Structures are given as structure tokens and as C-alpha cells.
Amino acid sequence: MTTTIALDAMGGDHGPRVTVPAALAFLRGNQDGRLVLVGQPEPLEAELRRLGARWDDRLQLQAATEVVRMDEPPAQALRSKRDSSMRVAVTLVRDGVADACVSAGNTGALMAVAHFVLKTLPGIDRPAIMAALPTMRDHVHLLDLGANVECTAEHLRQFAVMGAIVVSAVEGRARPSVGLLNIGSEDIKGTEVIKAAAALLQESNLNYVGFVEGDGIYTGNTDIIICDGFVGNIALKTSEGLAQMISHLMRREFERNVATRLAGLVAMPILKAFRRRVDPRRYNGATLVGLNGVVVKSHGGADVLGLRNALQVALSEGRKKVPALIRRELEPAPERGLA
Amino acid sequence: MTTTIALDAMGGDHGPRVTVPAALAFLRGNQDGRLVLVGQPEPLEAELRRLGARWDDRLQLQAATEVVRMDEPPAQALRSKRDSSMRVAVTLVRDGVADACVSAGNTGALMAVAHFVLKTLPGIDRPAIMAALPTMRDHVHLLDLGANVECTAEHLRQFAVMGAIVVSAVEGRARPSVGLLNIGSEDIKGTEVIKAAAALLQESNLNYVGFVEGDGIYTGNTDIIICDGFVGNIALKTSEGLAQMISHLMRREFERNVATRLAGLVAMPILKAFRRRVDPRRYNGATLVGLNGVVVKSHGGADVLGLRNALQVALSEGRKKVPALIRRELEPAPERGLA
Numbered sequence: 001m002t003t004t005i006a007l008d009a010m011g012g013d014h015g016p017r018v019t020v021p022a023a024l025a026f027l028r029g030n031q032d033g034r035l036v037l038v039g040q041p042e043p044l045e046a047e048l049r050r051l052g053a054r055w056d057d058r059l060q061l062q063a064a065t066e067v068v069r070m071d072e073p074p075a076q077a078l079r080s081k082r083d084s085s086m087r088v089a090v091t092l093v094r095d096g097v098a099d100a101c102v103s104a105g106n107t108g109a110l111m112a113v114a115h116f117v118l119k120t121l122p123g124i125d126r127p128a129i130m131a132a133l134p135t136m137r138d139h140v141h142l143l144d145l146g147a148n149v150e151c152t153a154e155h156l157r158q159f160a161v162m163g164a165i166v167v168s169a170v171e172g173r174a175r176p177s178v179g180l181l182n183i184g185s186e187d188i189k190g191t192e193v194i195k196a197a198a199a200l201l202q203e204s205n206l207n208y209v210g211f212v213e214g215d216g217i218y219t220g221n222t223d224i225i226i227c228d229g230f231v232g233n234i235a236l237k238t239s240e241g242l243a244q245m246i247s248h249l250m251r252r253e254f255e256r257n258v259a260t261r262l263a264g265l266v267a268m269p270i271l272k273a274f275r276r277r278v279d280p281r282r283y284n285g286a287t288l289v290g291l292n293g294v295v296v297k298s299h300g301g302a303d304v305l306g307l308r309n310a311l312q313v314a315l316s317e318g319r320k321k322v323p324a325l326i327r328r329e330l331e332p333a334p335e336r337g338l339a
Numbered sequence: 340m341t342t343t344i345a346l347d348a349m350g351g352d353h354g355p356r357v358t359v360p361a362a363l364a365f366l367r368g369n370q371d372g373r374l375v376l377v378g379q380p381e382p383l384e385a386e387l388r389r390l391g392a393r394w395d396d397r398l399q400l401q402a403a404t405e406v407v408r409m410d411e412p413p414a415q416a417l418r419s420k421r422d423s424s425m426r427v428a429v430t431l432v433r434d435g436v437a438d439a440c441v442s443a444g445n446t447g448a449l450m451a452v453a454h455f456v457l458k459t460l461p462g463i464d465r466p467a468i469m470a471a472l473p474t475m476r477d478h479v480h481l482l483d484l485g486a487n488v489e490c491t492a493e494h495l496r497q498f499a500v501m502g503a504i505v506v507s508a509v510e511g512r513a514r515p516s517v518g519l520l521n522i523g524s525e526d527i528k529g530t531e532v533i534k535a536a537a538a539l540l541q542e543s544n545l546n547y548v549g550f551v552e553g554d555g556i557y558t559g560n561t562d563i564i565i566c567d568g569f570v571g572n573i574a575l576k577t578s579e580g581l582a583q584m585i586s587h588l589m590r591r592e593f594e595r596n597v598a599t600r601l602a603g604l605v606a607m608p609i610l611k612a613f614r615r616r617v618d619p620r621r622y623n624g625a626t627l628v629g630l631n632g633v634v635v636k637s638h639g640g641a642d643v644l645g646l647r648n649a650l651q652v653a654l655s656e657g658r659k660k661v662p663a664l665i666r667r668e669l670e671p672a673p674e675r676g677l678a
Binding site for chain 1: 489
């Protein structure tokens with residue numbers, strides 16, 4: 001069975017120069033995948049020609065006349081750009097033409113458009129942004145990463161339920177472990193909201209493992225870590241900043257003089273192997289969970305490899321029909337017979 | 340003029356095995372420093388003997404019979420251990436015998452004891468934990484790092500005022516820049532508390548530079564970054580966790596086989612130079628600002644180099660009488676004559 005993904009082909013910092021080659025690479029690697037490139041036909045066709053490729057039944061065009069700018073306010077993108085590549089891509093998901101969509105456009109606008117077009121699933125108050133990060137062992141899923149700056153305990157509980165469904169569906173784990181990000185592991189630590197959320201998770205049928213501190217994100221002992229969008233965004237961006245600083249300062253040490261440059265050449269393959277292991281492009285592709293459809297946000301600056309990974313995330317979740325799984329989990333249990 | 344520091348010589352994971360050698364190293368490096376080691380005379384004297392040193396007028400003993408355990412609840416440490424090395428060290432500051440004190444004991448207990456014994460400065464609602472972190476350029480001061488999980492805009496403003504006084508006094512910068520940690524740089528981003536704090540800082544006479552995102556912590560463009568204790572603690576611990584993961588995975592790559600081990604030997608001096616640059620021990624020593632006295636918290640697991648650095652932080656702030664500077668800044672302006 002094929003899975004169809006609508007790609008906002010105009011989104012991101014680089015537009016068709018990245019989206020079209022990423023689309024072609026994705027199709028080569030996934031015989032069961034189909035793509036609909038959404039955007040202005042001319043630049044898309046020019047890029048296709050440049051790459052010696054053409055439209056066929058696995059790579060189709062859906063024209064959209066407008067483009068949401070990277071700095072465009074969400075409300076404006078929603079109200080005044082009804083024929084944007086972003087919105088048309090999301091609408092293809094709503095209409096069942098695509099199983100998932102991907103955009104590297106601006107996060108706020110994508111969240112606003114997706115929320116408006118797809119609506120939240122019954123039982124979900126707010127969609128959240130969920131993404132994977134590398135850990136010492138493998139990877140961890142973190143949510144919310146910035147959609148909701150202020151959350152109630154009930155919101156955090158819903159994030160946990162959704163996170164567990166995504167991970168168990170996509171990674172085939174029966175009962176993924178769920179932790180709550182906090183500033184200490186003792187029961188008395190944290191805000192009132194965190195303590196109330198801990199109580200809700202304790203009562204739930206999730207595999208809740210308790211509080212996780214900031215450094216616990218990277219140990220890899222927990223499959224899913226829950227936090228509000230303010231804290232999640234700070235944790236994510238702080239990590240990005242520290243990784244950049246480490247890479248910058250290390251490069252500076254290796255470039256100090258001829259001897260250190262030579263040592264750098266010797267160490268290069270090892271440093272490259274290390275970088276491959278934690279390459280942020282391999283983790284590109286955050287899911288907007290809680291909507292009536294699969295929407296994946298790619299980093300705006302993602303290159304071909306990064307965007308390809310986001311398409312892969314969309315394929316996995318679209319194939320498993322994650323929104324339907326969440327809907328089923330949250331539905332009131334049907335009346336059962338006496339036996 | 341000499342500056343006297345009271346050192347809780349029983350605190351931390353290692354007690355006298357670290358505190359005594361760190362004290363001796365500190366005295367060798369600072370001819371204008373004096374230390375009072377607070378704790379149980381026997382283990383302290385045994386350690387002194389082992390190191391071939393003895394009490395003199397720059398290294399004195401203040402006996403204290405009890406020790407606060409690393410996992411002891413703050414309330415219990417406060418109520419039932421009135422003769423703990425931690426409390427006696429803080430009391431020496433209150434009584435003017437010492438200009439500052441240092442403890443590697445448990446943070447919650449130290450905050451509770453210091454708050455109770457020294458009280459907050461007039462105009463300060465809550466003390467905060469402030470520490471320096473390395474950046475691409477130099478370092479940044481971050482507060483609060485965990486003393487206050489929920490803060491009002493006014494608390495954040497007070498943190499900013501205190502942070503600016505500490506940095507300008509200790510580092511001799513006239514108008515250090517102050518940023519507010521947030522999840523975006525646009526005015527509309529963040530919680531209501533953050534937006535209200537931004538308005539207060541805008542009106543203040545501080546060198547307020549606006550919102551800083553998580554990755555901006557490490558660029559080094561801002562001298563001081565303000566946040567509530569929940570977010571600050573998450574940012575700090577997340578950074579610790581990521582740094583550990585990077586170091587662990589990099590070591591693993593270098594230990595893969597004989598060739599990578601050899602490459603590791605070649606690269607070792609460069610990696611060491613890099614590590615020295617970001618060595619957390621060089622940043623050890625967080626200040627509890629806002630109290631009627633200088634109190635410095637060392638990491639519980641700090642080694643001799645780390646604790647020595649915390650003593651150095653205490654020396655700088657004790658010498659400059661930082662609490663008096665904060666008090667003066669917050670005092671209502673005196674009536675001035677007509678001219």
C-alpha cells in the first residue's frame with residue numbers, strides 16, 4: 001500500500017532548491033511512497049528540469065499561488081494567504097488526498113494553519129510539537145517543544161498519552177516509558193502544575209517512570225519526556241546553542257597552528273563518525289500531534305538530507321495513521337457484552 | 340586588606356579530603372585571603388597533618404559538631420542541626436567574622452539555612468542562585484538557577500538588578516547587558532510573566548537588551564541572562580547532560596579500534612585544551628544573591644580545583660562587599676538639597 005505525502009515545496013529558507021531534490025531522494029528510497037509537491041509550478045518545474053526529473057504518478061504537482069514568508073505573523077498567514085503552498089498541503093491531508101504533509105515554513109504559521117484546517121482530535125485541548133533527540137543509548141522523544149507556553153496538568157497528561165501512542169505505533173514498542181521533566185527527582189520538587197501532572201500520570205495506564213531532570217534527557221533511560229512548550233523550547237534551543245559552541249571551540253583548537261591542523265586531519269574521520277551519530281539533520285522532522293491529520297514541521301534551514309528525514313517521519317506516521325490511533329485511544333470505551 | 344572566608348569543611352560528597360587541600364591551594368594563591376575551616380576538628384586535623392600543614396593566622400579552625408547530609412531535607416537541616424558546619428559557616432558571615440562563606444553541602448539546605456540566618460536584603464523578596472557558564476566569547480551569568488520555581492515579573496526584575504550589580508562589581512564592567520530568557524525574540528512571544536518582566540526591565544535604568552533564546556546563552560552576546568528557577572535549572576542541567584553525552588560518545592568513537600586509539604593519542608592535547616576551556620570546574624561556585632551576606636554554593640561533587648574556584652568567587656564578592664552594594668542600589672534615594 002502506498003502512502004502519499006503532501007510537501008509544501010515553497011517552504012523553508014531554501015524553497016525548491018532543497019524541497020525538490022529531497023523529494024526525489026525520498027522517492028528513490030521509498031518505493032511505497034508518493035509525493036505531491038505543492039507550490040508555484042514554474043520554479044518547481046525549473047528545479048525538476050535542472051535535476052533531469054519529471055512528474056509521474058509517484059511525483060505530482062498541486063499548484064498553489066502564494067507563499068508564507070518565514071517571518072510572517074501566523075494570524076496574517078491564516079487570514080490572507082488562503083492559497084499558500086503551506087495551507088494547500090495541509091488541506092490535501094484534510095481531504096484525504098494525502099496521508100501526511102511536511103512543511104519547512106514558519107512554525108507559528110504552520111501551527112495556526114494546521115490547527116484551523118484540521119482541528120484537534122476529540123479529547124485533545126491543544127496540539128503539541130514533538131521531536132526526537134539523540135541520547136547516549138539511542139534517542140528520546142520530547143514534547144511540547146513550543147506550541148503551548150502555558151499548560152495545565154491535564155494538557156501535560158494529554159501530551160503523554162499522544163507521545164506514547166506515536167512511539168508505540170512508529171517504533172513498535174509496547175509500553176514506552178514516559179517521564180515528566182522537572183528540577184529534581186523527589187516528589188516535593190517542581191511547580192504545582194508539575195506535581196498535579198505527576199498525580200494524573202501515576203493514575204493513568206501509561207508506563208510512567210516519574211520525574212526526569214534536564215540531564216536525564218540525554219541519558220536515554222526514558223522513551224518520552226513531557227514538558228510545557230516554554231520549558232521544552234528552552235531545553236531544545238539551549239542544547240542547540242551548546243552543541244554549536246562546542247563545535248566552534250573545538251574547531252578553533254584544531255585550527256590553532258600547523259601541528260594542531262595535522263592532528264585534526266588524523267582525528268577527522270573519528271570526529272566525523274561522532275558527528276554523524278548526533279547529526280541534527282538525522283533528527284529533523286517535528287510532529288504536530290493532536291490534530292486530525294499528520295503534519296510534520298521541518299527545520300527552516302534544513303538541507304536535502306534534513307528534509308528527507310522529515311519526509312521519512314511523515315511516511316512512518318502517515319502509514320500508521322497515528323491520528324486515528326490517538327482518536328481511538330481517547331474515545332469513551334464502547335459498551336461491552338456481559339461475557 | 341585581607342578578606343576572610345568561612346568554608347564549610349565537612350560539606351560536599353568528599354568532605355575534608357577535598358575541602359582541606361582546596362583551602363591550602365587557595366591560601367597559596369591569594370596572599371590577601373584568610374580561611375576559617377568550619378567542622379569537626381579531628382578529621383580536619385588529620386587531613387591537615389596528612390598534607391604536612393597546620394593552623395596559623397591565615398588558616399583557622401571553627402569547631403562545629405554536626406554535618407548536614409547531602410540528602411537531608413532542608414527543613415530538617417534547619418530545625419535540628421543548629422551546630423552544623425554549614426550553619427556555623429553562614430553564622431560567621433552574619434556576625435562579621437567572615438566576609439563570605441562557601442559550602443558544597445546540599446543546595447536546598449544551604450538556601451534554607453542562609454535565608455534563615457542572614458535574611459534577605461531590604462527590597463529583595465527572594466534570593467536567587469547565580470552562576471557563570473562558558474560561552475563562545477567568554478562567559479555569561481545566569482540567574483535564577485533553581486531557588487525559585489515560580490516567579491513574578493517583579494522577582495525577575497530584582498534578579499536583573501542584583502545580577503547587574505554583581506557583574507559590574509566583580510568584573511568591573513560599567514553597564515553589563517541584561518537579557519531575558521524567552522522562546523522567541525519577538526515582543527509577542529512568551530508567558531504573561533515574561534512580557535510583564537520585559538516591560539519592567541525596559542523602564543529600568545539597566546542595560547536591558549531584550550529577549551534571548553536558549554541558544555543565545557552560549558553565543559556570549561549578553562553578560563547576564565534572567566529566568567525563573569525552573570527554567571534556569573532545566574537549561575543548566577540539560578547543558579550538563581548534553582556535554583556529558585557528547586564527551587561519552589566522542590570517547591567511544593576514539594576507543595573503537597587500534598587506529599582510532601592512535602588518532603586519539605594524536606588529538607589528545609587539542610581535546611584537552613578544548614576541555615580546559617569549558618571545564619565545569621573553572622565555573623564552579625554559584626552565588627546565593629539577595630542575602631545579607633555572601634554565600635557561595637560549590638557543586639557537591641567538586642574536586643580540589645573546583646572548590647578552589649568557588650573559594651575564588653567568594654573572595655571576589657566578599658572583597659567587593661556585594662550585599663552592601665545591592666542594599667545601596669535598592670535603598671530609596673536620600674533627600675537631596677536644592678542645588
